[in-house]
Structure formats: C-alpha cells, structure tokens
Amino acid sequence: MKNRALKISVSIPLKTVEELDQLTTYKGRSRSKWITNAISERLKGFDAAPEMSERQLMAMLFNSTKNPLLKVILGELLNPTKFERDQENK
Secondary structure, three states, X not given: OOOOOOOXXXXXXXXXXXXXXXXXXXXXXXXXXXXXXHHHHHHHHHHHHHHOOHHHHHHHHHHHOOOHHHHHHHHHHHOHHHHHHHHHOO
16 A cells, blocks of 8 residues: 655755755656655664664764764773773673
C-alpha cells in the first residue's frame, strides 16, 4: 500500500534550494522525492541515537567535528587509558 502524500509549505533559504535543484531537478529527478528520502533517513538516525552509548556518540562527534578544541577534549575523554581509569573509579 502506497503512502498518501500531503502537500506542505516550508521556507528554505534560496541558496539551499539552488543546491538542491542542482542535485535534482536539473538532472530530471524529483525534488519532493529527494526531500522525503532525506527526512526519512534523518528520522531513522534519530531513532538510532538512543541506542548508542555515550562513548559511541563522543566518537562520532570526534570524527565529524572541525572544532580543534572540541577534538582535543573528546580525544582526552576517548583515550583508552583514561577510559579504563574512569571505569575503575566507578
């Protein structure tokens, strides 16, 4: 059974729409389908987050951040030796 589609209106910055159009409409793809897929994938990601441990979330942030200070802090927290000491102190 196919899901029924509902037309909605959202405000998106012009630059974002232009970038989206380069990926979709200029190549004969559906903008609505692309947005629907992106939202679905994002919602699936939110479902998975509670199943991740604090350490897994920190590692994910460590690998994706460009902030050097945050990278140093997370690197210290993720250091296996420090992690083992913290586990012993619990």
